[in-house]
Amino acid sequence: MARRATTQDSVANRLNVRQCCRFLGALAEPERLRIVECLLAGPKTVGEVGQAVASPMANVSHHLRQLRSAGLLEATKRGRFVVYSIAPGVVREGKTARDVLDFGCCQLDLGKRTAEVR
Numbered sequence: 001m002a003r004r005a006t007t008q009d010s011v012a013n014r015l016n017v018r019q020c021c022r023f024l025g026a027l028a029e030p031e032r033l034r035i036v037e038c039l040l041a042g043p044k045t046v047g048e049v050g051q052a053v054a055s056p057m058a059n060v061s062h063h064l065r066q067l068r069s070a071g072l073l074e075a076t077k078r079g080r081f082v083v084y085s086i087a088p089g090v091v092r093e094g095k096t097a098r099d100v101l102d103f104g105c106c107q108l109d110l111g112k113r114t115a116e117v118r
C-alpha cells in the first residue's frame with residue numbers, strides 16, 4: 001500500500017534537509033565563516049588562508065577539510081600546494097556588492113564586501 005505524501009514530506013523534499021543541515025552545520029564554527037569570507041576574494045592555499053584569518057595552519061587545514069566535506073569548497077592540487085575555492089553555485093553575487101551564500105533551503109547574506117578580512 002502506497003503511503004500518502006503529507007505536507008511535512010513536501011516541505012522536507014523542497015528544503016533538502018540533509019544538505020541544508022550539512023551546509024549550516026559546517027558554518028556553525030565562527031572561524032569557518034571567516035574562512036569562507038576570505039575565500040570569497042578568490043582561491044587560496046592553506047597558508048594564505050591561515051595568514052588572512054590569523055590562525056595556525058593546522059586549525060585552518062582542519063576547517064578547510066570540514067568545509068570541503070560539507071560541499072562548500074573545492075580543492076585543486078597545484079604542484080605541491082592545494083588551492084581552495086568556493087564551490088560553484090554556493091555564492092550568488094547580489095546587485096549591491098553583497099555576497100550571498102545560497103544553499104537552496106536558505107540564504108546567508110554576508111553583507112557588503114570589504115577589501116580585506118579582519
